[in-house]
Amino acid sequence: MACVNPDGTISAVAGKVLLAADQGADERAMAEAAGVPVYRVRASLRELVQAGLLTQADGAWAVTDAGRAAAAQAAGAG
Amino acid sequence: MDANVAQSPSLPRIGEPAPHFEAETTHGTLRLSDFEGSWLILFSHPADFTPVCTTEFIAFAEIAPELSKRNVQLLGLSIDSTYSHIAWVRTIKEKFGVDIPFPIIADLNKEVATAYGMLMPGESKTETSRAVFVIDDKGVVRAMIYYPLTTGRNMDEILRLVDALQTSDEHGVATPAGWRPGDKVIVPPPRTVEDAEARMAAGYECQDWFFCKRAL
Secondary structure (H helix, E strand, O other): OOOOOOOOOOOHHHHHHHHHHHHOOOOOHHHHHHHOOHHHHHHHHHHHHOOOOEEOOEEEEEHHHHHHHHHHHHHHOO | OOOOHHHHHOOOOOOOOOOOOOOEEEEEEEEEEEHOOEEEEEEOOOOOEEEEEEEEHHHHHHHHHHHHHEEEEEEEEOOOOOHHHHHHHHHHHHHOOOOOOEEEEEOOOOHHHHOOEEOOOOOOOEEEEEEEEEEOOOOEEEEEEEEOOOOOOOOHHHHHHHHHHHHHHHHHOOOOOOOOOOOEEEEOOOOHHHHHHHHOOOOOOOOOOOEEEEEE
């Protein structure tokens, strides 16, 4: 249940986490938005950063262009 | 120093930080720190596709909602692959109609099992015992339970243990044998003569100066 698939697409949960991060949500709000526990959000955030879909600066999350595309694709697939 | 002793990993102890881990699980790569802010029950089972473990997994899944109400997450572990875990979870769903909602660590290199002392070589060199670690929201080991391969664990006791630990934290009390939520709790023994005198007048239910109970 990794959030970034080998083909570069992301899971529906990861897509919801990205969208919530884009709206400035904190981890708890992201968990609510994605319907998963906070530990899953933390693991997803780490994976999304490693995949270059998300960055963090001064405590704020920023979704990259590739992240927006992946989130849109996940939303379409979901 | 004996070389064998020097190589033995230090095992978790109650009251000390739980050993850090990063592990592949059925819910992706997880670290102990991902659970910070929640209590965690980290438990091991001997092997996937075995009958006692199957009954335990069904039982853990059944108490998962109650644990969630107590801010407790579950995390399983065995020395099996992620693929084996996935197949077993799917079989449990297919044959017993039960969803396993929690992640399971695939500890093929025994790294987490070794760090947590889940292996009992006298019983099995290839399977983890039935260990349960209750880790609090700050990452501290609060309780440990070990059962042998032959004996399935008692979920009621695990829930009771969590209730007792959280009640102790919240109210600064201890809990007597067989305590259940709603029962009277033990007021910690006094440490000074002055405190001993004071508590006799404090309205507690005391059999003696060292043995006092109160309702919450």
